[in-house]
Amino acid sequence: xxxxxxxxxxxxxxxxxxxxxxxxxxxxxxxxxxxxxxxxxxxxxxxxxxxxxxxxxxxxxxxxxxxxxxxxxxxxxxxxxxxxxxxxxxxxxxxxxxxxxxxxxxxxxxxxxxxxxxxxxxxxxxxxxxxxxxxxxxxxxxxxxxxxxxxxxxxxxxxxxxxxxxxxxxxxxxxxxxxxxxxxxxxxxxxxxxxxxxxxxxxxxxxxxxxxxxxxxxxxxxxxxxxxxxxxxxxxxxxxxxxxxxxxxxxxxxxxxxxxxxxxxxxxxxxxxxxxxxxxxxxxxxxxxxxxxxxxxxxxxxxxxxxxxxxxxxxxxxxxxxx
Numbered sequence: 001x002x003x004x005x006x007x008x009x010x011x012x013x014x015x016x017x018x019x020x021x022x023x024x025x026x027x028x029x030x031x032x033x034x035x036x037x038x039x040x041x042x043x044x045x046x047x048x049x050x051x052x053x054x055x056x057x058x059x060x061x062x063x064x065x066x067x068x069x070x071x072x073x074x075x076x077x078x079x080x081x082x083x084x085x086x087x088x089x090x091x092x093x094x095x096x097x098x099x100x101x102x103x104x105x106x107x108x109x110x111x112x113x114x115x116x117x118x119x120x121x122x123x124x125x126x127x128x129x130x131x132x133x134x135x136x137x138x139x140x141x142x143x144x145x146x147x148x149x150x151x152x153x154x155x156x157x158x159x160x161x162x163x164x165x166x167x168x169x170x171x172x173x174x175x176x177x178x179x180x181x182x183x184x185x186x187x188x189x190x191x192x193x194x195x196x197x198x199x200x201x202x203x204x205x206x207x208x209x210x211x212x213x214x215x216x217x218x219x220x221x222x223x224x225x226x227x228x229x230x231x232x233x234x235x236x237x238x239x240x241x242x243x244x245x246x247x248x249x250x251x252x253x254x255x256x257x258x259x260x261x262x263x264x265x266x267x268x269x270x271x272x273x274x275x276x277x278x279x280x281x282x283x284x285x286x287x288x289x290x291x292x293x294x295x296x297x298x299x300x301x302x303x304x305x306x307x308x309x310x311x312x313x314x315x316x317x318x319x320x321x322x323x
């Protein structure tokens with residue numbers, strides 16, 4: 001029987017009481033172990049950090065990747081229990097860094113596994129159902145990273161949370177559909193990467209219908225203390241009105257070491273250059289998002305930031321996946 005490593009990172013899944021609060025992992029994991037189906041050989045582990053997923057950052061996910069890579073000496077199949085708030089970011093990051101080096105399914109829940117006393121299963125909860133979905137698939141899917149939720153299994157890179165409270169909270173490309181990506185090697189995470197990740201500064205602006213002069217002014221103000229990466233969420237397929245002043249402001253940001261990336265604020269679908277915005281984006285030194293979604297864009301930025309050191313290198317290697 002193939003062994004499965006289950007890593008618990010916290011979230012609503014392991015909460016008890018009223019109001020809800022996390023059950024300490026040393027109490028929760030033994031209870032979880034007794035509830036697992038006996039036909040699976042599962043060993044439970046606690047992640048390096050247990051926290052509300054809204055507080056998770058790149059360092060937490062890199063530590064999780066480190067833990068998985070260390071456990072790969074013994075395990076090839078992993079299930080991760082994670083809070084739903086940033087579950088799509090965790091899933092996309094693991095997908096970018098682990099690639100096809102092992103079999104990973106992330107899951108979580110909208111309701112806790114246990115009742116308020118922490119002694120019995122909660123009568124109405126999606127927690128066990130989501131975990132069973134992950135267990136059902138983990139030994140049968142191709143190597144890669146996936147997200148299981150509401151009896152569905154998605155490619156992790158494509159998964160997005162689209163509803164705050166519904167059981168059908170996530171959307172993505174189904175696991176049996178072909179993911180358009182080339183095989184790539186896993187990224188081995190070291191302590192130096194954790195240290196550098198703490199310095200990563202990403203700013204995300206969802207554009208609003210304001211005058212172009214106002215946007216240009218805001219961009220110029222940002223150039224005084226620019227982030228490493230500025231994500232501009234345009235309209236529709238990634239459309240953004242521009243003029244000479246805006247282009248100059250974007251060029252100034254690049255000169256100050258900020259990589260600007262144009263994407264769309266629409267949750268589903270891709271950016272598209274059908275409206276001939278290519279020329280001005282080249283003049284403005286702005287990159288175009290080519291990822292599966294916003295979470296995957298975050299994961300791509302994180303990985304390229306850890307792989308390279310300068311703005312020119314980030315830009316040079318942005319489209320490496322096409323080569």
